[in-house]
Amino acid sequence: MIKLLAGFHRWISIALCLMFAAWFASGIVMIYVPFPSLSDGERIERSEFVDTSDITSLSESFKAAEINIASRIRLLQYQERPILVVEGDSSKVVAVFADSSELVPKLTVQNSRDIAKKFSDSPVISVSDQIIYDQWVVHDRFDPYRPFFRVDLDDEDRTHLYVSTKTTEVLQKTNRQQRLWNYFGAVIHWIYPTVIRKDWALWDQLVWWVSLFGILGVIAGIILGLKHSVTGWKRGSQLLSSPFSGWLAWHHKLGFIFGVFVLLWIFSGWLSMDHGRLFSTPNPTLKQETNLRGINLSAALNQVGQEDLNKFSNVREFEISALDGRAMLIAKNGQTSELLFTEANSIPNQEYLISTARSAVSQAWPETAIKSSYMVAADDVYSHLREGSFPKETLRIILDDVDETWVHINLDDGHIVSVMDKSRRLYRWLFNGIHSLDLPGFSSKRPLWDIFMVVLMLIGTIFSITGLILAYKKLVRPITNYVKGQSLKP
Numbered sequence: 001m002i003k004l005l006a007g008f009h010r011w012i013s014i015a016l017c018l019m020f021a022a023w024f025a026s027g028i029v030m031i032y033v034p035f036p037s038l039s040d041g042e043r044i045e046r047s048e049f050v051d052t053s054d055i056t057s058l059s060e061s062f063k064a065a066e067i068n069i070a071s072r073i074r075l076l077q078y079q080e081r082p083i084l085v086v087e088g089d090s091s092k093v094v095a096v097f098a099d100s101s102e103l104v105p106k107l108t109v110q111n112s113r114d115i116a117k118k119f120s121d122s123p124v125i126s127v128s129d130q131i132i133y134d135q136w137v138v139h140d141r142f143d144p145y146r147p148f149f150r151v152d153l154d155d156e157d158r159t160h161l162y163v164s165t166k167t168t169e170v171l172q173k174t175n176r177q178q179r180l181w182n183y184f185g186a187v188i189h190w191i192y193p194t195v196i197r198k199d200w201a202l203w204d205q206l207v208w209w210v211s212l213f214g215i216l217g218v219i220a221g222i223i224l225g226l227k228h229s230v231t232g233w234k235r236g237s238q239l240l241s242s243p244f245s246g247w248l249a250w251h252h253k254l255g256f257i258f259g260v261f262v263l264l265w266i267f268s269g270w271l272s273m274d275h276g277r278l279f280s281t282p283n284p285t286l287k288q289e290t291n292l293r294g295i296n297l298s299a300a301l302n303q304v305g306q307e308d309l310n311k312f313s314n315v316r317e318f319e320i321s322a323l324d325g326r327a328m329l330i331a332k333n334g335q336t337s338e339l340l341f342t343e344a345n346s347i348p349n350q351e352y353l354i355s356t357a358r359s360a361v362s363q364a365w366p367e368t369a370i371k372s373s374y375m376v377a378a379d380d381v382y383s384h385l386r387e388g389s390f391p392k393e394t395l396r397i398i399l400d401d402v403d404e405t406w407v408h409i410n411l412d413d414g415h416i417v418s419v420m421d422k423s424r425r426l427y428r429w430l431f432n433g434i435h436s437l438d439l440p441g442f443s444s445k446r447p448l449w450d451i452f453m454v455v456l457m458l459i460g461t462i463f464s465i466t467g468l469i470l471a472y473k474k475l476v477r478p479i480t481n482y483v484k485g486q487s488l489k490p
Contacts, residue, residue: 002227005220012217014471019210020262021464022188023269028457029185031450036136036174036182043170045334046119047316048077052309054099055082058320059302062086064101065094070297075318078104078115078168085167089286091144093166107165112149116161119170123154130165135187136174137162138197145171204275211270218266222259225252247473251466258459265460268435271427279427282418284364284407292364292416294325303327303342311340323414324360330413337412350411354395357409361397365407371400376408382420382428383408386438390417 052075062073065086072087075098082098095104109127116124128150131137137148145164148171153159157175164171186192191210197203228243229252242249255262275281284292293300300322309318312331319330329340340347341356348356358370376383376394383390393411398404403421410417420428432438436453443449 002224005224009217009220009224010474012213013221013467014475016210016214016217017464017467017471020214020266021461021468023266024457024460024464026185026189027460028454029181030189031453033178033181033185035186035190036172036178038171038173041335042173044316044332046170048080048118050075050077050082050315050318051080052082052306055306055309056099056101058084058098058304059298060101061096061098062298062301064096064103067092067094073297073301073320075320076167076169077316079111083168087144093144095167104168107149107163107168109149111168112151112163115163115168115170116151116153119161120153120155120159122159125152125154127151131162133194133198135192135194136160136179137172138192138194140200142171145169148172204273208270208273208277211266211273214266215263215270218259218263221255222263225255225259228252229256247466247469251463251470254459254463254466258463261456262460262463264434265456268431268433271431272435274427280419280421280423282420282424284416284419288364288419289416291366292324292360293322294360294363295322295327297322300327304329305342308340308342312338319413321414324356324363326356328414339412339414350393353411357395357411357414358397360414361399361407361409365399365401365405368405369400371398371404373397381440382406382425383418385428385432386436386443387432 058075061084062070065084067086067088069089070086071089072085074085076083076085076095078095083104084096084098085093086096087093096102097104113124113127116127130147131150132147134150137146142148145166147165148162149165151161151163153161157177160174160179161170162172163169190197191203191207196206231243242252244252271279297320301320304320304327308329312318315331315333317332319332321328321330326344327342329342331338331340338347339353341352344352354373358373362370374396376390376396378384378392380390383394383396390408391410391412394417395409395411397407397409399407403423406418406420406425408417408420409415418424437443437449
């Protein structure tokens, strides 16, 4: 058995020790330089104000989009005209001029240049040909909005903007520093080369299995390390002594001290790729989301009239939604938004929103009663994490089921933020808690948290390098010597 473990550990280590070292080292970079992203708030803040004065019929504009079931409907501004952007459940996205019900023509290079100049107030160096995938728009959340024009700006940061050809929006923003550091950070850490990540299924399976074999390799190493240590103790050796010498001794000692940390870190990283395999996901089902709205978005759109739009001024984006069968008009200006229930003809107070949200959740989970509800606190450990917090006005509705499921509703727009059952709450501690030390009273204490994380990542890197050296001695050096020997033969 020990021989099998030793063989498995040796060859898994030879295959993965470089990946381990890269994971730990790139983790240090990711502490300070996250993957580039353009938040909805920043995108909306830099968008044009919507001119609603010439809107003819939102219903007719919707019909022109030829999307039967909409998953999202928004009103934006493009070329000094309002456009209705309709998204379908099949990832189909169509933009229609809301003042004429004509389809927005295909975006050109010049159009993208103009959009970028208005967005940034910076001169444009160049505009690329249409891009379906590149390193910074490779995530599948960009799929409905492809292809893009990449616009390179002449500013100090050498900013690149990505303009969707389907919605006319700037949906991604990167600068030179982010791009450079991310090649040493997220691109390595997440195994994010474009050629792999653009195929979500391939990337998902690859990272899942590589991480799983890494876990098994570490477990085998811990067992072997303990076995050799126990044998040494029986012979009278000191606690941290090793029967080996050289790099193997260093590998054994570091593994004895930090092996459990390496195992927990690889295990928690593996859980980031769970995607519903072992734990529940935070997403509601399509049926639950539909029941929460109570009516189709097309029906909600029919209830939005010119008088509703006129209640707001200086709005950069409107969204049409529904909650508990009531049509909603959400006016957004970046970091702030206002919500109007068209039937009530007024902006609701929090009490009204809470009551409506509770009623909607009862419709979405008809077989389960509501146990309680409350607004999520700013320091809530389940919803305010280092990787991203819930919206400020989030209502937690606790269901009276076996899992005591938590349904989180954003009262600013009526959307479900997250669904957390016992499985998902456990996932928070096993992934966030372990992988990034996202622990109450600790993760916010900087630079203390930084010191802990960097030191642990450095230890993991050094430990992996010792394995890399051993792998070189075991595999690469004999091959090199053989090749050299063959070349010397007459």
